[in-house]
Amino acid sequence: MIIRLDLSFLSGNVRSIIVNSEEIKSFSVDYTTNRTNSAVADQHDPNTIITLDYKKESLEDFKVILRDILARNHLDNFTIAEDTEAENTVAILREGDLEQFGIYVCKHCGTTFKSIDERIVHERIHYFV
Numbered sequence: 107m108i109i110r111l112d113l114s115f116l117s118g119n120v121r122s123i124i125v126n127s128e129e130i131k132s133f134s135v136d137y138t139t140n141r142t143n144s145a146v147a148d149q150h151d152p153n154t155i156i157t158l159d160y161k162k163e164s165l166e167d168f169k170v171i172l173r174d175i176l177a178r179n180h181l182d183n184f185t186i187a188e189d190t191e192a193e194n195t196v197a198i199l200r201e202g203d204l205e206q207f208g209i210y211v212c213k214h215c216g217t218t219f220k221s222i223d224e225r226i227v228h229e230r231i232h233y234f235v
């Protein structure tokens with residue numbers, strides 16, 4: 107599966123730690139190749155959103171790998187969030203920055219919302235017994 111990893115919310119330091127980690131390097135798709143084959147123009151800065159060819163089929167597994175990278179580099183207080191509007195897109199965000207960007211993250215599953223109301227409605231599914 108193709109995963110897009112959005113690093114645009116991170117500082118250059120943190121971004122390079124992620125991009126240069128062994129796991130991410132091993133999944134990375136050559137950007138130039140990707141660009142040529144892609145009919146859809148990338149509206150984002152190519153350096154901040156990277157495309158990964160992840161060999162497994164689960165986004166959950168991929169999030170575990172990201173959490174390992176963050177923990178190993180002592181990057182605490184980061185959240186891995188799924189973009190609800192783009193398929194297989196995962197963003198890494200610093201916890202204090204979230205609401206500043208107008209992003210509300212479900213603490214249970216990492217899904218992102220554009221308003222706190224949407225998040226509250228969503229969060230009810232986790233309490234359903």
Ligand SMILES: [Zn+2]
Nearest residue numbers: 212214215217
């Ligand atoms: Zn949730």
